[in-house]
Amino acid sequence: MRTANASTEEQSECIDRDSYEPAYAQLVNILRRQIADGMLRPGDQLPSEAQLCHRYQVSPMTVRRVINILADLGMVNTAQGRGTFVRPVELGTAIFHLQELQNLFSDKRQTAVKILEARVVPADDKAARKLTITPGEPTIFIRRLLSTEGEPTFYHREQLIYDPTRPIVEAEMEVTSLQGLFSGTGGTILKRGELSIEATVLNEEEARLLHTPMPMAAFCIEHIFYDFDDRPISWGQFICRGDRLRFTTTVGSSEVV
Amino acid sequence: MRTANASTEEQSECIDRDSYEPAYAQLVNILRRQIADGMLRPGDQLPSEAQLCHRYQVSPMTVRRVINILADLGMVNTAQGRGTFVRPVELGTAIFHLQELQNLFSDKRQTAVKILEARVVPADDKAARKLTITPGEPTIFIRRLLSTEGEPTFYHREQLIYDPTRPIVEAEMEVTSLQGLFSGTGGTILKRGELSIEATVLNEEEARLLHTPMPMAAFCIEHIFYDFDDRPISWGQFICRGDRLRFTTTVGSSEVV
DNA sequence: AAGTGGTCTAGACCACTAT
DNA sequence: TAGTGGTCTAGACCACTTT
Numbered sequence: 249m250r251t252a253n254a255s256t257e258e259q260s261e262c263i264d265r266d267s268y269e270p271a272y273a274q275l276v277n278i279l280r281r282q283i284a285d286g287m288l289r290p291g292d293q294l295p296s297e298a299q300l301c302h303r304y305q306v307s308p309m310t311v312r313r314v315i316n317i318l319a320d321l322g323m324v325n326t327a328q329g330r331g332t333f334v335r336p337v338e339l340g341t342a343i344f345h346l347q348e349l350q351n352l353f354s355d356k357r358q359t360a361v362k363i364l365e366a367r368v369v370p371a372d373d374k375a376a377r378k379l380t381i382t383p384g385e386p387t388i389f390i391r392r393l394l395s396t397e398g399e400p401t402f403y404h405r406e407q408l409i410y411d412p413t414r415p416i417v418e419a420e421m422e423v424t425s426l427q428g429l430f431s432g433t434g435g436t437i438l439k440r441g442e443l444s445i446e447a448t449v450l451n452e453e454e455a456r457l458l459h460t461p462m463p464m465a466a467f468c469i470e471h472i473f474y475d476f477d478d479r480p481i482s483w484g485q486f487i488c489r490g491d492r493l494r495f496t497t498t499v500g501s502s503e504v505v
Numbered sequence: 506m507r508t509a510n511a512s513t514e515e516q517s518e519c520i521d522r523d524s525y526e527p528a529y530a531q532l533v534n535i536l537r538r539q540i541a542d543g544m545l546r547p548g549d550q551l552p553s554e555a556q557l558c559h560r561y562q563v564s565p566m567t568v569r570r571v572i573n574i575l576a577d578l579g580m581v582n583t584a585q586g587r588g589t590f591v592r593p594v595e596l597g598t599a600i601f602h603l604q605e606l607q608n609l610f611s612d613k614r615q616t617a618v619k620i621l622e623a624r625v626v627p628a629d630d631k632a633a634r635k636l637t638i639t640p641g642e643p644t645i646f647i648r649r650l651l652s653t654e655g656e657p658t659f660y661h662r663e664q665l666i667y668d669p670t671r672p673i674v675e676a677e678m679e680v681t682s683l684q685g686l687f688s689g690t691g692g693t694i695l696k697r698g699e700l701s702i703e704a705t706v707l708n709e710e711e712a713r714l715l716h717t718p719m720p721m722a723a724f725c726i727e728h729i730f731y732d733f734d735d736r737p738i739s740w741g742q743f744i745c746r747g748d749r750l751r752f753t754t755t756v757g758s759s760e761v762v
Numbered sequence: 763a764a765g766t767g768g769t770c771t772a773g774a775c776c777a778c779t780a781t
Numbered sequence: 782t783a784g785t786g787g788t789c790t791a792g793a794c795c796a797c798t799t800t
Contacts, residue, residue: 270788286733296766307790328767329797337695342603350597438594440757447704447722447747463720465704476543490704500697527769553785564771585786586778
């Protein structure tokens with residue numbers, strides 16, 4: 249096993265106490281760079297926390313913080329009593345952000361939302377199961393078409409609990425105005441949401457609405473939102489053309505700012 | 506704006522210093538539970554760090570750590586000079602892990618990998634661009650079929666740099682044995698990878714290999730892996746039946762352990 | 763026994779925001 | 782000016798692993 253060694257490896261960088269960048273951030277970047285440059289390779293043991301302390305002239309708490317950050321970034325593993333080690337690249341650690349979906353709207357401001365349909369319908373078996381109500385109970389069914397730069401890219405189906413005894417229908421409509429959901433301004437009514445993403449082929453209606461040829465692949469993002477009593481209040485799907493959306497990410501040592 | 510107030514809200518929970526669970530973790534869970542239970546709602550201001558210190562009898566550093574963890578979890582926002590606030594649910598903060606893909610293999614051990622093809626081919630324009638070599642240079646082309654429980658679920662195409670001057674071909678072959686990629690045992694040769702995921706429709710060959718009807722939706726996970734000199738050494742795609750893979754995640758306050 | 767990471771303290775000083 | 786979050790110290794003690 250390779251081990252970082254002060255006698256063989258150059259130790260040029262040090263902490264600039266006059267910098268606006270805090271000491272912990274500087275040390276994080278120093279170590280990230282050493283990993284990215286191959287000075288520290290997967291499996292290598294980092295210098296012990298005590299060594300890092302006196303090498304970079306920072307307190308144990310600061311080194312601790314640095315190691316924690318590197319572990320959170322997935323760049324190192326820590327093992328109590330043994331040491332801290334550089335993690336090899338693992339596909340399983342890859343993380344995709346739905347943020348990229350949000351950018352589709354916010355980057356180009358020309359996003360139009362068109363309500364195709366909004367009416368009260370009785371819940372069928374599937375909707376009732378998802379919303380934990382009994383089949384036949386009334387729900388609000390909404391279909392929206394979202395366009396960017398004049399091109400339809402997104403189709404949204406949603407079914408909301410309809411409970412006349414609590415007059416939050418307007419609020420719910422507003423909550424689900426999408427902009428709010430993405431940016432978080434409307435989320436004060438919602439406690440949490442469950443999302444799942446799958447790949448589907450557009451059906452005829454969807455292809456027509458989204459102006460695509462058949463067959464066309466799509467991402468289907470299903471969501472259920474819950475209120476603070478943990479009751480589901482909204483179930484629906486975002487359907488996005490597969491040729492308009494792509495999620496990207498990296499594994500291993502990413503760029504050092 | 507709602508503000509947590511000790512005089513109006515019950516303050517039952519406190520830190521158990523004899524617990525195996527460290528103080529910071531206990532406080533994290535206390536605050537998470539308060540958010541999940543609706544005691545603290547989106548937009549609400551948390552008690553100041555000084556208040557939390559003397560209310561739970563912990564030092565400022567410990568409170569600081571707790572706040573940092575909650576911020577990392579996406580549950581609160583901090584604003585210097587103003588305070589710490591509960592974050593509303595935002596779709597854009599959702600992330601999903603490729604880990605779920607890994608489980609597809611590791612859960613059920615009956616995963617078989619069948620090499621369909623492995624030969625040296627000259628790089629075409631696209632492959633040359635991805636691998637930053639010149640078109641016509643030799644590459645190793647590998648096609649694999651991965652089956653779980655006898656059913657083919659995954660198809661993998663990969664093109665590797667072929668450089669006879671560095672005899673790492675065997676190593677590369679081993680690196681790309683997939684198991685290693687997912688679990689990280691083989692990642693010592695790779696510095697980093699770039700991944701992107703999109704929704705596609707299986708072409709005729711893919712549908713035949715994966716025993717699916719046409720048309721069938723699929724996830725296509727494209728990857729490029731780089732060595733420690735930042736040279737791309739592998740470009741390829743995992744293609745997975747859309748009806749076999751689903752990524753799930755949550756936004757907002759998740760479960761408290 | 764020696765070395766490692768993990769937790770925690772009781773303050774200090776700073777930067778920022780609101781009043 | 783008062784209150785907030787942000788950084789940092791110089792130790793202490795513990796749990797764990799290796800020799």
